[in-house]
Amino acid sequence: MSKSNTILYLDGVSVSFDGFRAINNLSLVLDKGEMRAIIGPNGAGKTTMMDIVTGKTRPDEGEVFFDGQVDLTKHDEAEIAMMGIGRKFQKPTVFESHSIEENLMLALKGPRSIFPALFHRRSAAEARRIDDILGIIRLGDKRNELAANLSHGQKQWLEIGMLLAQDPKLLLVDEPVAGMTDAETEETARLLKDIARDHSVVVVEHDMHFVRELGVKVTCLHEGSVLSEGSLDFVSADERVVEVYLGR
Amino acid sequence: MITGRFFAAGADRRIAITILILLAAAIIVPLLNLAVSPASAFYIPSYIVALTGKYLCYALLALALDLVWGYCGILSLGHGAFFALGGYAMGMYLMRQIGSRGVYGNPILPDFMVFLNYKELPWFWYGFDHFWVAAIMVLAVPGLLAFVFGWFAFRSRVTGVYLSIITQAMTYALLLAFFRNDMGFGGNNGLTDFKDILGFNVQADATRSALFAASAITLALAVFITWAIVGSKYGKLLMAVRDAESRTRFLGWRAENVKLFAFTVSAVMAGIAGALYVPQVGIINPGEFEPSNSIEVVVWAAVGGRGTIVGPIIGALLVNAGKSWFTGALPEFWLFALGGLFVAVTLFLPKGIIGMWDSWRGNARAQRAASLAEEAGTDPDVPPPKVVRSAATKPGDWSASGPEPQPAE
Ligand SMILES: Nc1ncnc2c1ncn2[C@@H]1O[C@H](COP(=O)(O)OP(=O)(O)OP(=O)(O)O)[C@@H](O)[C@H]1O
Ligand SMILES: [Mg+2]
Numbered sequence: 312m313s314k315s316n317t318i319l320y321l322d323g324v325s326v327s328f329d330g331f332r333a334i335n336n337l338s339l340v341l342d343k344g345e346m347r348a349i350i351g352p353n354g355a356g357k358t359t360m361m362d363i364v365t366g367k368t369r370p371d372e373g374e375v376f377f378d379g380q381v382d383l384t385k386h387d388e389a390e391i392a393m394m395g396i397g398r399k400f401q402k403p404t405v406f407e408s409h410s411i412e413e414n415l416m417l418a419l420k421g422p423r424s425i426f427p428a429l430f431h432r433r434s435a436a437e438a439r440r441i442d443d444i445l446g447i448i449r450l451g452d453k454r455n456e457l458a459a460n461l462s463h464g465q466k467q468w469l470e471i472g473m474l475l476a477q478d479p480k481l482l483l484v485d486e487p488v489a490g491m492t493d494a495e496t497e498e499t500a501r502l503l504k505d506i507a508r509d510h511s512v513v514v515v516e517h518d519m520h521f522v523r524e525l526g527v528k529v530t531c532l533h534e535g536s537v538l539s540e541g542s543l544d545f546v547s548a549d550e551r552v553v554e555v556y557l558g559r
Numbered sequence: 560m561i562t563g564r565f566f567a568a569g570a571d572r573r574i575a576i577t578i579l580i581l582l583a584a585a586i587i588v589p590l591l592n593l594a595v596s597p598a599s600a601f602y603i604p605s606y607i608v609a610l611t612g613k614y615l616c617y618a619l620l621a622l623a624l625d626l627v628w629g630y631c632g633i634l635s636l637g638h639g640a641f642f643a644l645g646g647y648a649m650g651m652y653l654m655r656q657i658g659s660r661g662v663y664g665n666p667i668l669p670d671f672m673v674f675l676n677y678k679e680l681p682w683f684w685y686g687f688d689h690f691w692v693a694a695i696m697v698l699a700v701p702g703l704l705a706f707v708f709g710w711f712a713f714r715s716r717v718t719g720v721y722l723s724i725i726t727q728a729m730t731y732a733l734l735l736a737f738f739r740n741d742m743g744f745g746g747n748n749g750l751t752d753f754k755d756i757l758g759f760n761v762q763a764d765a766t767r768s769a770l771f772a773a774s775a776i777t778l779a780l781a782v783f784i785t786w787a788i789v790g791s792k793y794g795k796l797l798m799a800v801r802d803a804e805s806r807t808r809f810l811g812w813r814a815e816n817v818k819l820f821a822f823t824v825s826a827v828m829a830g831i832a833g834a835l836y837v838p839q840v841g842i843i844n845p846g847e848f849e850p851s852n853s854i855e856v857v858v859w860a861a862v863g864g865r866g867t868i869v870g871p872i873i874g875a876l877l878v879n880a881g882k883s884w885f886t887g888a889l890p891e892f893w894l895f896a897l898g899g900l901f902v903a904v905t906l907f908l909p910k911g912i913i914g915m916w917d918s919w920r921g922n923a924r925a926q927r928a929a930s931l932a933e934e935a936g937t938d939p940d941v942p943p944p945k946v947v948r949s950a951a952t953k954p955g956d957w958s959a960s961g962p963e964p965q966p967a968e
Contacts, residue, residue, distance in 0.1 A: 389808050392808070392811035400805075400809075416795070425793060429788070431793075
């Protein structure tokens with residue numbers, strides 16, 4: 312398989328935890344600019360796959376390439392983030408003791424060393440970018456509130472906003488609509504489709520309405536490898552998928 | 560009353576008031592000691608000057624710990640080691656100032672070296688007859704140790720209780736090393752019998768007052784620097800690493816470097832505290848490396864309120880004043896009292912004195928606002944102020960969900 316023109320390329324990836332194979336000979340390819348939805352039952356290895364891509368977990372074997380040429384297994388989290396891979400955690404993780412604006416400020420693309428941060432003053436361009444993002448994630452009126460005071464869904468949005476601030480090429484979004492109302496879920500689907508216009512995106516989600524809303528190619532993982540891949544209708548008609556979801 | 564205003568003030572005003580009080584003390588206390596007749600009611604006896612000067616050094620040490628513990632969640636149980644190393648560097652300078660006035664009258668070798676049959680000065684004592692060399696070492700030795708220690712510890716992602724344990728091990732190892740006579744630091748007797756500092760008699764009242772003033776001014780400066788660090792973007796990052804370390808990593812920050820910088824700055828502050836401490840107490844010995852000393856510092860910071868800058872200073876002053884009283888009145892109970900205090904603070908005042916004050920003020924203010932709104936009549940357009948947030952949940956405080964970093968998925 313050719314790696315050129317792929318943003319993410321996983322081939323034959325396996326990882327075990329204490330003998331348990333969480334990822335088992337997983338191969339997955341994402342084209343540049345593509346948005347992909349990943350579904351699969353609990354424990355299928357969806358989050359672990361993101362851990363591998365973002366450098367948190369080293370695969371035991373297999374190839375992981377970003378942008379066609381960068382071997383991600385040779386880099387750590389911070390380097391991978393700087394290359395342009397942003398990640399939203401399954402459990403929304405924001406800096407609770409900081410305001411929304413400060414959360415975005417810390418995520419904003421820019422130098423990542425200590426001394427510039429010590430003497431940093433917010434530039435007009437940065438302020439504009441923060442305003443833009445606050446508009447996109449609809450938290451403009453809460454900019455000075457503590458992130459701890461946000462609702463679960465708002466925290467999810469803030470985290471997505473932080474990804475945007477980071478300005479990555481590829482976004483990995485783990486369960487973005489968990490804990491959201493139907494209206495918020497719809498809003499999030501619109502937001503992600505918007506983002507997907509100029510980014511590559513991988514979305515992990517259990518909510519099938521949401522996945523349908525996204526209207527993109529779907530990959531179903533099970534026991535650490537790809538069970539089925541294609542349109543949502545194709546995947547949900549696949550007998551093996553039905554069996555996995557309904558249990559036997 | 561000034562203390563009432565001080566406590567009530569917002570965070571930044573509180574810092575300004577603290578700095579002003581310290582600077583005022585640096586002028587007024589020496590004046591009341593030196594220029595007022597001992598018969599006067601305003602006279603401050605010399606022993607009080609020395610005692611409070613010592614407390615100010617402890618306060619600086621507590622502030623140093625607060626920078627890493629309160630703002631970055633690194634519970635160092637080894638800050639006493641940095642304090643002691645700074646103290647030893649100053650002690651070496653003071654030893655060499657004795658010159659030929661020692662018991663053995665050797666112009667180069669300190670008494671303990673003559674006694675132990677040293678033939679010449681060990682190489683690491685070279686240059687300590689110059690104050691500036693000693694001053695650089697006061698900063699460099701603790702700073703370098705913290706840098707090397709932190710480099711390995713943070714890079715290998717040692718956190719939480721494991722990090723606390725290895726910091727204890729570090730200070731314990733230094734304790735054992737400094738006890739040895741062949742280390743060249745005076746063994747278990749340490750360094751003492753100092754005569755002069757910068758040409759002034761260390762015992763003289765004027766020198767003691769000057770050391771007090773130096774301690775107060777240094778503490779004021781440290782408060783300002785800590786406030787500036789904590790308020791910068793780097794400071795926000797420091798707290799971000801405390802609250803969600805993995806989030807910072809996936810944003811591209813190197814959490815280990817963030818910690819390393821704070822840890823090194825903090826160790827340098829602790830070293831300065833030790834250097835100011837030694838001429839005021841007249842001795843430095845390996846006992847300063849005692850692991851329990853480092854734990855006491857944690858108690859000071861916890862009592863006053865970690866992550867508040869002013870809290871650990873108040874904690875250090877109060878606990879040490881209590882200790883001085885206790886060790887006079889009921890010496891055998893001091894350790895029990897200290898342990899009990901720590902348990903009580905952890906259980907009942909998780910945010911320390913300052914945190915308790917803030918939340919009490921916050922509630923009082925919210926209630927006052929609520930009752931004012933009620934008095935104003937039931938205006939349907941004006942919703943009553945919500946009593947949702949206590950003042951303690953300001954930016955930078957420990958997050959409401961608890962101090963431990965949450966594992967992220
Ligand atoms: N660090 C780890 N140590 C041990 N086991 C792990 C570790 N990380 C993941 N696992 C295991 O690997 C399996 C896959 O977990 P993963 O979190 O990737 O599932 P998931 O598809 O994200 O599930 P969910 O939908 O519940 O989020 C699980 O059985 C989990 O217990
Ligand atoms: Mg998961």
